[in-house]
Amino acid sequence: MYAGLLTFTAFVVWGVTGIHAVFLPAPGTEGEPATTAVREIPWRAPGNLDDKTLSVAAVEVSGLRAVGRPVLHRRDAGQNLTFAVFGPNGRSDLTYLESAGKLRVEIKGNSFADFLSVSHAGSTRRGPPEWGARVWGVYNEFANWAFLLMTLSGIYLWLATRPKIVWAWATFGLTAILIAALWWGTR
Amino acid sequence: MFRLMRNVHLALGVGFFFVALLFAFSSIVLIYRPWFPSSSERSHATAQLERGLDARAAALALMRSGMAEGELRNIRESEGKLRFLIWRPGTQADTVYAPETGEATLDTRRYNFYETLVQLHVNHGFFHDFMPANLWALLSLGVSVGLLLLGASGIYLWYRHPKERRIGTALIALGFAVPAVALFATRLSGG
Numbered sequence: 225m226y227a228g229l230l231t232f233t234a235f236v237v238w239g240v241t242g243i244h245a246v247f248l249p250a251p252g253t254e255g256e257p258a259t260t261a262v263r264e265i266p267w268r269a270p271g272n273l274d275d276k277t278l279s280v281a282a283v284e285v286s287g288l289r290a291v292g293r294p295v296l297h298r299r300d301a302g303q304n305l306t307f308a309v310f311g312p313n314g315r316s317d318l319t320y321l322e323s324a325g326k327l328r329v330e331i332k333g334n335s336f337a338d339f340l341s342v343s344h345a346g347s348t349r350r351g352p353p354e355w356g357a358r359v360w361g362v363y364n365e366f367a368n369w370a371f372l373l374m375t376l377s378g379i380y381l382w383l384a385t386r387p388k389i390v391w392a393w394a395t396f397g398l399t400a401i402l403i404a405a406l407w408w409g410t411r
Numbered sequence: 412m413f414r415l416m417r418n419v420h421l422a423l424g425v426g427f428f429f430v431a432l433l434f435a436f437s438s439i440v441l442i443y444r445p446w447f448p449s450s451s452e453r454s455h456a457t458a459q460l461e462r463g464l465d466a467r468a469a470a471l472a473l474m475r476s477g478m479a480e481g482e483l484r485n486i487r488e489s490e491g492k493l494r495f496l497i498w499r500p501g502t503q504a505d506t507v508y509a510p511e512t513g514e515a516t517l518d519t520r521r522y523n524f525y526e527t528l529v530q531l532h533v534n535h536g537f538f539h540d541f542m543p544a545n546l547w548a549l550l551s552l553g554v555s556v557g558l559l560l561l562g563a564s565g566i567y568l569w570y571r572h573p574k575e576r577r578i579g580t581a582l583i584a585l586g587f588a589v590p591a592v593a594l595f596a597t598r599l600s601g602g
Contacts, residue, residue, distance in 0.1 A: 225565070225568075225569055225575070225579075226578070226579075226582055228562070228565045228569075229565075229566070229569060229579050229582040229583050229586060230582045230583075230585065230586040231586060232562050232565075232566065232583060232586055232587070233586055233587050233590045233591060234590065235558050235559070235561070235562040236559065236562065237590075237594075238555070238558055239555045239556065239558040239559040239562070240555075240559075241555070242551055242552060242554065242555025242556075242558070243552065243555050243556065245535035245536070245548075245551065245552075245555075246535065246536060246537070246548070246552050247536075248535055248536060249536075250536060250538045251484060252484065252485065289600035289601065290597050290600045290601055311601065312597055312598070312601065313597070313598065313600075313601025314601065333601060336598070339598055339601075340594075343594060343597070345441070347442045349442060349443075350442070352597070354596070354597065354600060355593075355596070356592075356593045356594070356595075356596030356597035356600065357593070357597050359589065359590070359592075359593035360590055360593040360594055360597065363589060363590045363593065364590075365442060368435065368438045368439060368442065369439070371431075371434075371435045371438070372432075372435040372436065372438075372439060375428065375431045375432050375435050376432075378424045378428070379424070379425070379428060382421060382424065382425060386421065389421070391422075392421055392422070392425050395422060395425050395426050396425040396426075396428065399425070399426055399427075399428065399429055399430075400429060403429040403430065403550075406543055406546055406547065406550075409543050410499060410500050410501065410531075410543045410544075410547070411501055411502070411527070
């Protein structure tokens with residue numbers, strides 16, 4: 225009971241995420257996320273940085289918070305270095321316009337439902353370094369363990385306190401058969 | 412009302428026990444990936460199909476012959492050959508079909524238990540050509556709704572125990588305030 229009361233918020237986030245997932249597009253049909261903001265920052269990178277090191281420095285200058293490491297490094301049509309960062313708030317594409325001495329930041333923010341969907345996977349081993357994401361990661365990971373324990377202890381409590389309820393046994397047995405059949409049909 | 416809520420809580424718990432266990436355990440696998448290494452058994456096969464088929468027809472022919480089962484994904488063309496995946500949770504057949512000759516080669520991976528659980532965890536939506544994937548998605552939807560109802564009924568059952576209200580209120584407050592502030596701070600920091 226105490227575990228459930230403490231992790232109730234995680235249950236809400238997971239429940240909303242699962243319902244929202246029904247409406248997510250099929251793999252390969254997602255399309256490009258819409259750009260929600262664009263800004264250009266005057267900036268010249270220190271000399272002799274390779275692309276990877278430069279991209280890390282660019283992210284620091286960009287003002288973006290709660291994002292992961294730069295990924296998807298490539299050159300655009302003008303041979304400018306461009307890369308992406310991802311975080312719970314969506315994706316941002318950064319382009320270092322070397323000749324112009326500017327850093328272009330294209331923010332593709334996501335909806336609150338998508339934010340919760342990304343956040344539901346947060347843990348101590350995953351997520352941006354900011355304190356909010358770290359605290360949520362600790363809480364979410366704790367809630368995952370609590371969920372596993374509650375699932376198992378819930379069955380124990382049923383068998384220990386109300387073992388003679390016929391409909392409970394029927395429900396349990398029927399779902400066991402259905403899941404086993406579905407697993408067999410999938411594998 | 413107490414008896415009703417207690418039965419609702421029990422019904423949801425026993426009804427969704429196996430799916431909840433799947434999600435709970437697969438979440439642990441996802442968080443602690445190095446502890447649960449992914450692996451797969453690979454097998455190779457070739458088939459002689461009709462010449463000149465498109466990807467869908469070639470995939471259908473392979474499924475009807477029993478060489479693969481699942482849904483068609485990732486169609487791409489290169490060097491005059493069609494490449495596509497025939498996928499279902501836990502199994503994936505990378506297929507190369509040459510329309511000129513009709514030859515199809517399948518590189519099938521059958522993933523281990525942990526990886527299959529992870530694929531079931533992320534499986535979603537009702538757009539799948541492979542019907543079991545839709546059924547798993549339906550179970551995911553059910554357990555998601557069930558989680559919310561389990562939480563709500565659980566809170567009601569707690570509240571009906573007056574001796575537990577003080578500590579319970581503290582736990583709910585702590586369990587809401589800390590993650591809510593953390594999520595709020597993260598949301599505000601974006602962009």
